[in-house]
Amino acid sequence: SDTSQxxxxxxxxxLLLFFACVVSPLSxxxxxxxxxxxxxxxxxxxxxxxxxxCYGAKGLETPNIDQMASEGCRFTSGYCSASTCTPTRYxxxxxxxxxxxxxxxxxxPNSPALIPAGTTTTARILKNAGYxxxxxxxxxxxxxxxxxxxxxxxxxxxGPLEIGFDxxxxxxxxxxxxxxxxxxxxxxxxxxxxDPLWVGNKKPSEDHPTGITHRDTLKMDxxxxxxxxxxxxxxxxxxxxxxxxxxxxxxxLSDRWVEESKRWIAENREEPFFLFFASHDLHVPRVxxxxxxxxxxxxxxxxxxxxxxxxxxxxxxxxxENGLTEKTMLVFCSDNGPVLDDGYKDDANEKLGNHDPNxxxxxxxxxxxxxxxxxxxxxxxxxxxxxxVSDEMVCTIDFAASxxxxxxxxxxxxxxxxxxxxxxxxxNQSGASGREHLVQQDNGKVGNYGxxxxxxxxxxxxxxxSYNFDLSMTxxxxxxxxxxxxxxxxxxxxxxxxxxxxxxxxxQQELQKLLDAGRSx
Ligand code: NG6
Ligand code: CA
Numbered sequence: 001s002d003t004s005q006x007x008x009x010x011x012x013x014x015l016l017l018f019f020a021c022v023v024s025p026l027s028x029x030x031x032x033x034x035x036x037x038x039x040x041x042x043x044x045x046x047x048x049x050x051x052x053x054c055y056g057a058k059g060l061e062t063p064n065i066d067q068m069a070s071e072g073c074r075f076t077s078g079y080c081s082a083s084t085c086t087p088t089r090y091x092x093x094x095x096x097x098x099x100x101x102x103x104x105x106x107x108x109p110n111s112p113a114l115i116p117a118g119t120t121t122t123a124r125i126l127k128n129a130g131y132x133x134x135x136x137x138x139x140x141x142x143x144x145x146x147x148x149x150x151x152x153x154x155x156x157x158x159g160p161l162e163i164g165f166d167x168x169x170x171x172x173x174x175x176x177x178x179x180x181x182x183x184x185x186x187x188x189x190x191x192x193x194x195d196p197l198w199v200g201n202k203k204p205s206e207d208h209p210t211g212i213t214h215r216d217t218l219k220m221d222x223x224x225x226x227x228x229x230x231x232x233x234x235x236x237x238x239x240x241x242x243x244x245x246x247x248x249x250x251x252x253l254s255d256r257w258v259e260e261s262k263r264w265i266a267e268n269r270e271e272p273f274f275l276f277f278a279s280h281d282l283h284v285p286r287v288x289x290x291x292x293x294x295x296x297x298x299x300x301x302x303x304x305x306x307x308x309x310x311x312x313x314x315x316x317x318x319x320x321e322n323g324l325t326e327k328t329m330l331v332f333c334s335d336n337g338p339v340l341d342d343g344y345k346d347d348a349n350e351k352l353g354n355h356d357p358n359x360x361x362x363x364x365x366x367x368x369x370x371x372x373x374x375x376x377x378x379x380x381x382x383x384x385x386x387x388x389v390s391d392e393m394v395c396t397i398d399f400a401a402s403x404x405x406x407x408x409x410x411x412x413x414x415x416x417x418x419x420x421x422x423x424x425x426x427x428n429q430s431g432a433s434g435r436e437h438l439v440q441q442d443n444g445k446v447g448n449y450g451x452x453x454x455x456x457x458x459x460x461x462x463x464x465x466s467y468n469f470d471l472s473m474t475x476x477x478x479x480x481x482x483x484x485x486x487x488x489x490x491x492x493x494x495x496x497x498x499x500x501x502x503x504x505x506x507x508q509q510e511l512q513k514l515l516d517a518g519r520s521x
Pocket of ligand 2: 085
């Protein structure tokens with residue numbers, strides 16, 4: 001089937017040869033280095049297509065990300081595979097569409113590990129090829145055994161270390177969910193055994209302060225949900241007690257992860273390495289370090305983009321200091337499209353001005369319109385990746401097969417079912433193609449899909465309702481199927497189902513085939 005494109009051994013050798021011929025002459029570094037460049041993937045959280053300077057942001061500046069783009073390749077059709085966090089990250093690491101597996105939507109605080117120990121992941125593939133591997137930042141893929149979940153006071157496994165990462169410093173879920181502690185490899189960092197950490201979904205005692213009972217004490221008020229346990233003046237999703245010595249300040253998350261990344265990069269400068277830098281910016285609660293507060297006109301949402309941009313600048317500096325700029329494929333992407341009010345009153349709507357978070361597209365987080373998954377996507381490796389802008393279609397799900405090809409690892413038949421080897425496109429090699437088609441999903445609601453083939457886009461809503469189509473977090477009735485031409489109608493406004501009935505029917509059938517193909521495997 002076409003979902004296995006680029007994974008068969010017969011395709012593998014020519015691709016390596018392609019790389020040996022095409023990449024090496026461009027580069028100053030030796031062929032051996034080029035076979036195994038370092039890889040850093042910076043994944044932003046809830047960042048929209050229009051949120052970055054070089055993608056047309058208004059009212060804020062992103063000098064570092066713009067610089068990265070000016071030294072690399074900026075994609076206009078770069079995607080994540082879902083319009084929420086957990087399924088995108090699931091697919092990024094496994095190379096398989098999340099909709100093929102149940103319970104891969106937004107993970108709750110006590111979720112067990114969603115990717116089973118031993119799964120072939122992007123990290124495992126690179127580790128098998130001799131890479132040092134780390135994930136630093138937001139995890140949101142669950143920890144602990146199935147049916148048990150995380151053992152907060154014991155060993156937190158399985159987790160990233162059981163699927164190919166050598167090291168992790170994690171925020172376990174998202175920062176609007178409890179608890180606010182770092183997971184360092186297998187344990188909660190700085191946990192005092194005399195003050196055990198308890199996490200649950202029910203109020204632990206009558207007098208436990210919450211965002212409802214103590215709303216007047218909050219430094220950032222909630223607008224929907226997010227009214228349970230309070231930490232650092234912010235009420236969260238879920239409840240926790242204890243673990244006080246382990247708790248962090250929201251304001252310090254990015255600093256900690258940048259510091260830890262710099263340390264880890266320097267420590268591993270002699271080896272090939274893979275770092276997954278999973279930023280929390282600009283997910284809610286948008287509480288950035290004091291030095292970024294008020295740094296943009298857009299309020300906390302803009303300030304979080306400024307903080308994210310700073311992180312990218314620091315990572316580039318770290319590569320430079322270690323002499324690794326030319327030896328590192330640096331990737332910048334997002335886990336889903338933009339959202340404005342995602343549960344806290346942080347002026348995201350009020351201070352938006354003429355800034356357009358989803359750029360020319362419709363919808364954002366939670367939708368299967370382009371705005372939900374078409375996001376900033378940049379690759380940079382000076383001397384190897386030619387500077388430019390690419391319209392090739394690439395997706396975060398493609399790193400598994402693409403990086404496997406890069407390091408000469410063969411994927412088992414049951415692994416990375418939907419990942420395509422688009423290494424040439426990621427490397428902006430002339431004549432190299434991206435994917436021909438892509439299935440877009442939301443959080444895994446039944447029957448919501450986008451299906452893009454070339455310039456054509458089929459949108460499917462089995463419940464005939466779409467959500468957050470205009471970033472207002474409202475629902476509107478829509479037909480079950482709609483067909484758009486993205487070239488003439490990037491905002492998906494003119495349904496061409498009636499004028500293109502054959503094409504509409506064919507794409508409906510193809511989409512169904514892709515959905516069914518995975519389920520039977
Ligand atoms: C939703 C939350 C939202 C955000 C999202 C996950 C409410 C009302 N909304 O359920 O605030 O946390 O989950 O975002 O609680 S994601 O980017 O991690 O997928
Ligand atoms: Ca997200």
